[in-house]
Amino acid sequence: xxxxxxxxxxxxxxxxxxxxxxxxxxxxxxxxxxxxxxxxxxxxxxxxxxxxxxxxxxxxxxxxxxxxxxxxxxxxxxxxxxxxxxxxxxxxxxxxxxxxxxxxxxxxxxxxxxxxxxxxxxxxxxxxxxxxxxxxxxxxxxxxxxxxxxxxxxxxxxxxxxxxxxxxxxxxxxxxxxxxxxxxxxxxxxxxxxxxxxxxxxxxxxxxxxxxxxxxxxxxxxxxxxxxxxxxxxxxxxxxxxxxxxxxxxxxxxxxxxxxxxxxxxxxxxxxxxxxxxxxxxxxxxxxxxxxxxxxxxx
Amino acid sequence: xxxxxxxxxxxxxxxxxxxxxxxxxxxxxxxxxxxxxxxxxxxxxxxxxxxxxxxxxxxxxxxxxxxxxxxxxxxxxxxxxxxxxxxxxxxxxxxxxxxxxxxxxxxxxxxxxxxxxxxxxxxxxxxxxxxxxxxxxxxxxxxxxxxxxxxxxxxxxxxxxxxxxxxxxxxxxxxxxxxxxxxxxxxxxxxxxxxxxxxxxxxxxxxxxxxxxxxxxxxxxxxxxxxxxxxxxxxxxxxxxxxxxxxxxxxxxxxxxxxxxxxxxxxxxxxxxxxxxxxxxxxxxxxxxxxxxxxxxxxxxxxxxxxxxxxxxxxxxxxxxxxxxxxxxxxxxxxxxxxxxxxxxxxxxxxxxxxxxxxxxxxxxxxxxxxxxxxxxxxxxxxxxxxxxxxxxxxxxxxxxxxxxxxxxxxxxxxxxxxxxxxxxxxxxxxxxxxxxxxxxxxxxxxxxxxxxxxxxxxxxxxxxxxxxxxxxxxxxxxxxxxxxxxxxxxxxxxxxxxxxxxxxxxxxxxxxxxxxxxxxx
Numbered sequence: 136x137x138x139x140x141x142x143x144x145x146x147x148x149x150x151x152x153x154x155x156x157x158x159x160x161x162x163x164x165x166x167x168x169x170x171x172x173x174x175x176x177x178x179x180x181x182x183x184x185x186x187x188x189x190x191x192x193x194x195x196x197x198x199x200x201x202x203x204x205x206x207x208x209x210x211x212x213x214x215x216x217x218x219x220x221x222x223x224x225x226x227x228x229x230x231x232x233x234x235x236x237x238x239x240x241x242x243x244x245x246x247x248x249x250x251x252x253x254x255x256x257x258x259x260x261x262x263x264x265x266x267x268x269x270x271x272x273x274x275x276x277x278x279x280x281x282x283x284x285x286x287x288x289x290x291x292x293x294x295x296x297x298x299x300x301x302x303x304x305x306x307x308x309x310x311x312x313x314x315x316x317x318x319x320x321x322x323x324x325x326x327x328x329x330x331x332x333x334x335x336x337x338x339x340x341x342x343x344x345x346x347x348x349x350x351x352x353x354x355x356x357x358x359x360x361x362x363x364x365x366x367x368x369x370x371x372x373x374x375x376x377x378x379x380x381x382x383x384x385x386x387x388x389x390x391x392x393x394x395x396x397x398x399x400x401x402x403x404x405x406x407x408x409x410x411x412x413x414x415x416x417x418x419x420x421x422x423x424x425x426x427x428x429x430x431x432x433x434x
Numbered sequence: 435x436x437x438x439x440x441x442x443x444x445x446x447x448x449x450x451x452x453x454x455x456x457x458x459x460x461x462x463x464x465x466x467x468x469x470x471x472x473x474x475x476x477x478x479x480x481x482x483x484x485x486x487x488x489x490x491x492x493x494x495x496x497x498x499x500x501x502x503x504x505x506x507x508x509x510x511x512x513x514x515x516x517x518x519x520x521x522x523x524x525x526x527x528x529x530x531x532x533x534x535x536x537x538x539x540x541x542x543x544x545x546x547x548x549x550x551x552x553x554x555x556x557x558x559x560x561x562x563x564x565x566x567x568x569x570x571x572x573x574x575x576x577x578x579x580x581x582x583x584x585x586x587x588x589x590x591x592x593x594x595x596x597x598x599x600x601x602x603x604x605x606x607x608x609x610x611x612x613x614x615x616x617x618x619x620x621x622x623x624x625x626x627x628x629x630x631x632x633x634x635x636x637x638x639x640x641x642x643x644x645x646x647x648x649x650x651x652x653x654x655x656x657x658x659x660x661x662x663x664x665x666x667x668x669x670x671x672x673x674x675x676x677x678x679x680x681x682x683x684x685x686x687x688x689x690x691x692x693x694x695x696x697x698x699x700x701x702x703x704x705x706x707x708x709x710x711x712x713x714x715x716x717x718x719x720x721x722x723x724x725x726x727x728x729x730x731x732x733x734x735x736x737x738x739x740x741x742x743x744x745x746x747x748x749x750x751x752x753x754x755x756x757x758x759x760x761x762x763x764x765x766x767x768x769x770x771x772x773x774x775x776x777x778x779x780x781x782x783x784x785x786x787x788x789x790x791x792x793x794x795x796x797x798x799x800x801x802x803x804x805x806x807x808x809x810x811x812x813x814x815x816x817x818x819x820x821x822x823x824x825x826x827x828x829x830x831x832x833x834x835x836x837x838x839x840x841x842x843x844x845x846x847x848x849x850x851x852x853x854x855x856x857x858x859x860x861x862x863x864x865x866x867x868x869x870x871x872x873x874x875x876x877x878x879x880x881x882x883x884x885x886x887x888x889x890x891x892x893x894x895x896x897x898x899x900x901x902x903x904x905x906x907x908x909x910x911x912x913x914x915x916x917x918x919x920x921x922x923x924x925x926x927x928x929x930x931x932x933x934x935x936x937x938x939x940x941x942x943x944x945x946x947x948x949x950x951x952x953x954x955x956x
Contacts (some may be wrong), residue, residue, distance in 0.1 A: 144544070173450075181555060184680065185550070185554055187552060204555045204556070205556075206558050207556065208556070209553070209556035210553060210555065210556035211556075214551070214554035214555060216547055216550060216551055216554070217547075218545075218547040219547075219551075220547045220548055220550060220551025220552075220554070221548075222548060222551075222552070222566060223545070223548065223570065224569050224570060224643065233552075234555050235557055237555070237557065237561075239567055282555075283555075293556075310915055
């Protein structure tokens with residue numbers, strides 16, 4: 136759906152992005168991961184032409200994005216920022232109505248869509264008449280997401296969307312967003328520097344350094360088939376946790392429940408073990424799980 | 435007695451004038467402010483976009499701000515003449531800096547993430563400006579406009595110096611005429627105006643703008659500015675125009691006398707004597723009120739009209755000194771009197787010409803004169819005490835103060851401190867009675883009519899009686915203020931009506947009566 140080819144961007148004498156290419160398939164979540172200054176945000180901003188590349192092309196559904204007015208292009212692409220970017224002088228209701236108004240929607244249609252999103256995002260309708268400053272950080276980020284989803288754009292760009300939140304809020308919002316049906320269907324490019332976040336949210340991860348792509352692939356690819364030392368080293372610190380999270384139970388124990396990671400299974404086992412009397416007699420134990428995981432890794 | 439009139443009586447009596455001046459003041463302030471907003475807001479936006487320009491533009495606006503108001507007004511006379519036009523331009527220039535700077539600051543302070551979000555959602559540049567940047571910068575921008583408004587209400591008082599009207603007419607007239615009611619009648623409304631306008635704008639500042647609807651904001655402003663054009667002095671451009679100082683306008687031996695004694699019917703504007711002569715020379719004014727020994731008379735080729743009905747009393751210059759000072763330093767009287775008799779009208783005019791037109795320093799002119807009259811002696815560098823000499827704010831007084839300085843330094847063991855440029859008669863005289871200065875040169879007519887304010891009968895009695903007036907002021911000052919008039923210096927610097935020589939000759943006008951008849955028959 137999105138195809139970037141040989142993007143180059145220089146700021147003065149420093150090269151922010153050095154000839155990178157990638158594809159994002161429809162409905163896929165691509166995570167741009169890397170330390171600050173690696174060029175991930177610049178890459179993201181080139182997709183909705185907030186930054187124009189010095190050379191290279193981006194195709195959206197097969198057409199060059201430069202064939203459209205930047206304003207028209209942007210109205211069709213959702214954009215979520217780290218500091219939510221809500222207008223401080225607009226109420227919540229007015230903030231989320233910005234793009235619909237640019238597209239000249241009927242206000243009844245806007246209202247209906249707002250109600251729908253408020254429900255899905257667990258937002259209290261009472262905050263509609265409040266100003267952003269009166270909301271909590273979590274609420275602000277939800278409103279920011281609601282605003283970007285209002286006109287149901289097929290593509291969503293997210294620039295460190297959870298970066299300004301505290302740890303607990305971040306983890307719970309992340310979980311919520313991951314299962315949100317509005318997001319599941321969308322083609323998303325998300326920028327983050329948080330490895331956990333990348334592995335949790337991404338279908339594929341594009342690990343960048345100094346303006347170049349180090350590796351692009353599924354979380355498993357990066358973990359188990361690192362393209363180079365940089366990739367391996369980058370993940371080393373959190374390797375075990377990432378592995379447990381990215382390997383599915385059915386992969387190591389064929390025939391078990393689907394779509395549960397080893398990590399999730401461990402968590403529930405550990406909780407059950409706190410009350411040994413309740414444990415089902417013949418079920419999986421931590422020990423057997425670890426043995427299976429270790430066998431899977433050595434395979 | 436009419437000189438003990440209360441403030442309210444004065445306001446009642448002059449309410450027409452007061453309303454006119456207040457409206458003119460509002461008009462000057464608002465028009466210049468609106469023009470400044472129209473120019474400064476876009477400039478502020480521009481320099482927020484093009485950072486490189488901001489230094490230069492703010493620098494230029496800052497320099498304009500530092501030019502003294504009266505100088506700025508004076509500079510504009512050759513281009514724009516006198517009246518509201520140069521006043522509005524000057525006020526406009528003063529209002530630029532606060533508005534440009536605050537527009538710029540306001541826009542620069544808008545959170546970049548918000549602008550980025552607006553861009554990312556597909557807002558056009560114009561939409562970002564009008565719906566995001568200007569509404570968010572609005573409180574800061576309004577603070578700048580409030581500053582500019584208060585500055586303009588203050589500076590607009592100076593518009594009275596160049597015939598643009600406004601409350602300055604009362605303020606400067608009152609200072610010149612030693613009339614506190616008149617000063618207050620101008621100063622209080624001006625202060626109220628500043629407070630009220632600032633308050634109204636503070637209400638506007640609190641409005642939460644979702645988007646700047648440009649048309650909504652501009653419409654009321656345009657309405658106000660159009661209406662205020664009606665309020666400005668519009669009489670400029672009649673057959674013959676008289677430009678008189680605020681002081682002259684309010685004096686019995688000035689405009690009031692011209693009206694009552696000569697029945698002179700001429701359109702008038704109020705103007706500062708600093709620009710009056712030049713305005714007459716450049717055909718902006720036809721008749722002006724000047725001083726008969728003024729050097730500019732010679733420089734601008736003006737002639738004085740004969741006062742054939744004698745309404746201008748003689749104005750012999752003499753030092754007025756506090757008696758305490760004479761008791762302390764008795765030698766001073768004889769020393770100061772050395773100057774008496776050595777300067778007549780034509781000598782004084784010539785000396786003034788050197789200062790006003792040839793731009794020689796008063797110190798140099800005084801020194802040259804004293805040397806030529808053999809009155810100069812080298813300073814004795816005495817340490818006995820200090821004498822403080824005052825002077826009003828024009829060349830002749832500067833010269834006289836310097837001459838007295840030379841005399842005192844050369845003939846006594848005293849040192850001298852000069853406090854020159856003390857505004858008008860009231861400021862100078864108050865400085866003397868409040869022991870801020872020890873003596874200054876004053877004119878008999880001024881002492882008689884302005885400071886003593888005798889009743890009509892006394893004025894009639896002493897009309898045209900030069901010695902009588904001197905005797906009268908000497909006695910009255912001694913009794914009322916404990917101040918002594920020393921011997922007259924010798925020249926008579928009286929009020930006079932002046933015209934351009936070629937115009938007066940072509941119209942065969944030689945006296946004020948000729949002028950009155952000319953105006954009647956035309």
